[in-house]
Amino acid sequence: MCSLNAAAQAEKVPAVDFANSCGNNRVEAQSDQNLSRQLDSKQTYPEPAEGKKVVAITLKQLNVFDTDKPEEDNALFRFANRYHIQTKPEVLKSVLLFQEGDAYNPKKLSESERLLRNQSYLYDARIYAVENCDGDILVTVVTRDLWTxxxxxxxxxxxxxxxxxxxxxxxxxxxxxxxxxxxxxxxxxxxxxxxxxxxxxxxxxxxxxxxxxxxxxxxxxxxxxxxxxxxxxxxxxxxxxxxxxxxxxxxxxxxxxxxxxxxxxxxxxxxxxxxxxxxxxxxxxxxxxxxxxxxxxxxxxxxxxxxxxxxxxxxxxxxxAQWFEDSYVKVRNxxxxxxxxxxxxxxxxxxxxxxxxxxxxxxxxxxxxxxxxxxxxxxxxxxxxxxxxxxxxxxxxxxxxxxxxxxxxxxxxxxxxxxxxxxxxxxxxxxxxxxxxxxxxxxxxxxxxxxxxxxxxxxxxxxxxxxxxxxxxxxxxxxxxxxxxxxxxxxxxxxxxxxxxxxxxxxxxxxxxxxxxxxxxxxxxxxxxxxxxxxxxxxxxxxxxxxxxxxxxxx
Structure with missing residues (x-):
């Protein structure tokens, strides 16, 4: 396993997360079924430690419609996906607060996810992180575009x-x-x-x-x-x-x-x-x-x-003067x-x-x-x-x-x-x-x-x-x-x-x-x-x- 490269390690994040975390009908964890309506309350990032670095950032960009689903596989939605210009990868990376080679800081991952969701051309965004065999961090950024x-x-x-x-x-x-x-x-x-x-x-x-x-x-x-x-x-x-x-x-x-x-x-x-x-x-x-x-x-x-x-x-x-307290949670409805x-x-x-x-x-x-x-x-x-x-x-x-x-x-x-x-x-x-x-x-x-x-x-x-x-x-x-x-x-x-x-x-x-x-x-x-x-x-x-x-x- 330790011989896998960074991209392959990033793929270890469950595929269902990529397909549904930013989708229109996401598969929800049991922990999301709460009356406070908080999402991802059980999501955790690897613990920070001295020397840990972000060694790879992989982008997973979802199109406007998911034509793999029968209800969205029609001529109009396929046409929209085909002629929609997806967001340039460098634009998404310019929003992130970290780059490959930076020291790993889970707070920067959480805040980057919020900044991505705040962009008018994205419906949703999720950032996942896993630790490889060398103790470094592999990051996957999942976004879904909007028709703009x-x-x-x-x-x-x-x-x-x-x-x-x-x-x-x-x-x-x-x-x-x-x-x-x-x-x-x-x-x-x-x-x-x-x-x-x-x-x-x-x-x-x-x-x-x-x-x-x-x-x-x-x-x-x-x-x-x-x-x-x-x-x-x-x-x-x-x-x-x-x-x-x-x-x-x-x-x-x-x-x-x-x-x-x-x-x-x-x-x-x-x-x-x-x-x-x-x-x-x-x-x-x-x-x-x-x-x-x-x-x-x-x-x-x-x-x-x-x-x-x-x-x-x-x-x-x-x-x-401004005093700002950072205490964000993800919610819905x-x-x-x-x-x-x-x-x-x-x-x-x-x-x-x-x-x-x-x-x-x-x-x-x-x-x-x-x-x-x-x-x-x-x-x-x-x-x-x-x-x-x-x-x-x-x-x-x-x-x-x-x-x-x-x-x-x-x-x-x-x-x-x-x-x-x-x-x-x-x-x-x-x-x-x-x-x-x-x-x-x-x-x-x-x-x-x-x-x-x-x-x-x-x-x-x-x-x-x-x-x-x-x-x-x-x-x-x-x-x-x-x-x-x-x-x-x-x-x-x-x-x-x-x-x-x-x-x-x-x-x-x-x-x-x-x-x-x-x-x-x-x-x-x-x-x-x-x-x-x-x-x-x-x-x-x-x-x-x-x-x-x-x-x-x-x-």
């Missing part, structure tokens, strides 16, 4: 308003992992054309870049970003540059109707440098220093009926259907502080601050809660008051009654103080109150409660979608308006049912929602039934 060249065609109706997209999108250009799209977009507030090019690994390096340009009927927008990110938990440094400019006409809503509009121009430029340091246990601390320039300009137009915000300019150096999800049970804490002096910005002196924290925790072997908190705003020296202070707290609770059914509760509260006239906190069909029109209520405070019975049926519709469903009850209220208008601030309620479609061969990071919702004792100006067709990234 797609027409960007969609139609959504939410709260009585229509949106549509017509164009194309390629998220793995020629197999090199680049993303390119050109789309005509018709939204509630504007319509126009959008071009996007995103390169997550420039020349197979760790540098990434993104370019966006939009030409809309109310203005234009550009976005340029080039950065060397914290691509791994132990990446020692990061730096980048961002330029953003957007000119548009913004509406003010009340009871789902536009009651005023104004023109807004926003220009943002930012440069930064960050340093990372590993702390005790699984914690990492990152410190970032940068300079940011923001300019917000407002103008009245023909449809302006309410006061508009005053122009704002901020130019400020800032310091940002939380935010997606069937697909492997990476859930972090650790904390992610961010704090930023900046100072915009009058001499720099030629505007009033401001202190800039933001703070966010989120985590998740299993409360039992079949229940999980998530917590999110963020606050941001400015302190205006001239008024000696906060400005655009917005704080939001969200609690989510999952109670898994079986492998395929859950109760889900989402409770959130948003608090705003001294908001300028360009900022609204809204509640309606697009923000969780599904029985009401888009942005039906507005104010500087809001509260929302969603209760859902979720069904993760995992039925494979046409071998293209995994199917789920939900029955839901929503109740919420937006109130304490800072605008000079009379508005409905009553508590609103609705019930409804919906289908969930999770693509399993393309665009696996989205979820199609088809919902029917009915208001409970709703106002006379709201339809008795609302139907919503929306595309989100979660169940």
């Amino acid at each position: 060249l797609l027409p960007d065609l969609s139609f959504s109706r939410s709260g009585g308003e229509n949106t549509s997209r017509i164009g194309f999108r390629e998220s793995n250009l020629f197999g090199w992992g680049k993303r390119l799209s050109f789309t005509h977009i018709q939204e509630v507030d504007r319509s126009g054309y959008q071009f996007v090019y995103d390169d997550p690994n420039i020349l197979n390096s760790r540098y990434r870049g993104r370019v966006e340009y939009s030409d809309n009927d109310d203005g234009e927008r550009h976005y340029i970003d080039v950065s060397y990110p914290f691509f791994a938990t132990d990446t020692p440094y990061s730096y980048g540059f961002t330029s953003y400019s957007d000119k548009r006409e913004e509406p003010i809503y009340s009871e789902g109707e536009t009651i005023s509009e104004f023109s807004q121009s926003t220009d943002v430029t930012q440069v930064y440098f960050g340093h990372s340091k590993a702390l005790s246990g699984s914690w990492t601390r990152r410190l970032i220093a940068g300079v940011r320039h923001e300019q917000h300009t407002f103008r009245e137009i023909a449809d302006t009926t309410l006061p508009i915000a005053q122009d704002r300019t901020l130019t400020y150096p800032y310091v940002q 939380f935010d997606s259907i069937y697909r492997t999800e990476d859930l972090n049970l650790g904390w992610n804490i961010n704090a930023l502080f900046g100072y915009s002096a009058e001499s720099w910005s030629d505007d009033t002196e401001r202190l800039v601050y933001s703070f966010s924290a989120n985590t998740a925790h299993y409360t039992s072997d079949h229940s999980l809660w998530r917590f999110y908190f963020d606050v941001s705003g400015n302190w205006n020296k001239d008024t000696d008051k906060t400005e655009n202070l917005i704080a939001k707290t969200t609690f989510q609770y999952y109670l898994n009654t079986s492998l395929y059914e859950s109760w889900f509760i989402n409770a959130s509260y948003t608090y705003g103080n001294n908001l300028t006239f360009d900022n609204q906190i809204t509640l309606g069909g697009e923000t969780g109150l599904r029985g009401y029109p888009i942005k039906y209520q507005q104010g500087s405070r809001s509260m929302l409660l969603n209760i859902e019975k979720r069904y993760y049926w995992e039925y494979d519709l046409l071998r293209l979608f995994k199917i789920g469903g939900a029955a839901f009850f929503d109740v919420g209220r937006a109130y304490h308006s800072h605008l000079p208008i009379e508005a409905d601030e009553s508590v609103l309620k609705n019930v409804g049912i919906g289908l969930r479609l999770a693509p399993s061969r393309a665009n696996s990071d989205i979820m199609v929602h088809i919902d029917l919702a009915a208001p409970i004792n709703g106002p006379d100006n709201v339809d008795s039934v609302q139907w919503l067709l929306t595309v989100k990234n979660r169940f």
Whole structure:
């Protein structure tokens, strides 16, 4: 056995793992049948030891469809496999945090697996490791490609308003992992054309870049970003540059109707440098220093009926600190259907502080601050809660008051009654103080109150409660979608308006049912929602039934 070469040793990993670990109908271990819905809980890597090296990396790339299975062996799926350009091996290897000859570190294997699953052109990924007779490590990387060249065609109706997209999108250009799209977009507030090019690994390096340009009927927008990110938990440094400019006409809503509009121009430029340091246990601390320039300009137009915000300019150096706890587990049937999800049970804490002096910005002196924290925790072997908190705003020296202070707290609770059914509760509260006239906190069909029109209520405070019975049926519709469903009850209220208008601030309620479609061969990071919702004792100006067709990234 010890005379076998590295490739042959790598083949000792059971073939069933290669065929099914990233497949649409994987063979599951008995340990995967648990109500916490954790996957691979029994998977272990060889123990690390001084001198152990990774001596071979073997790639096992699965195509979009498995035509060895009778149900997928048809002319259409064979055609798709034949003309699909598979991801280049060097692209996959550029994502890995280790190379042949590196010292063996099982944490780098686990994190590399997560990074691969995070790529938009892959449905799933697994990394296996075995020890050869010399005590070195043979690694096998298993991935399954997605079909990435797609027409960007969609139609959504939410709260009585229509949106549509017509164009194309390629998220793995020629197999090199680049993303390119050109789309005509018709939204509630504007319509126009959008071009996007995103390169997550420039020349197979760790540098990434993104370019966006939009030409809309109310203005234009550009976005340029080039950065060397914290691509791994132990990446020692990061730096980048961002330029953003957007000119548009913004509406003010009340009871789902536009009651005023104004023109807004926003220009943002930012440069930064960050340093990372590993702390005790699984914690990492990152410190970032940068300079940011923001300019917000407002103008009245023909449809302006309410006061508009005053122009704002901020130019400020800032310091940002992040504390990140790496405590990932693999799960299924939380935010997606069937697909492997990476859930972090650790904390992610961010704090930023900046100072915009009058001499720099030629505007009033401001202190800039933001703070966010989120985590998740299993409360039992079949229940999980998530917590999110963020606050941001400015302190205006001239008024000696906060400005655009917005704080939001969200609690989510999952109670898994079986492998395929859950109760889900989402409770959130948003608090705003001294908001300028360009900022609204809204509640309606697009923000969780599904029985009401888009942005039906507005104010500087809001509260929302969603209760859902979720069904993760995992039925494979046409071998293209995994199917789920939900029955839901929503109740919420937006109130304490800072605008000079009379508005409905009553508590609103609705019930409804919906289908969930999770693509399993393309665009696996989205979820199609088809919902029917009915208001409970709703106002006379709201339809008795609302139907919503929306595309989100979660169940």
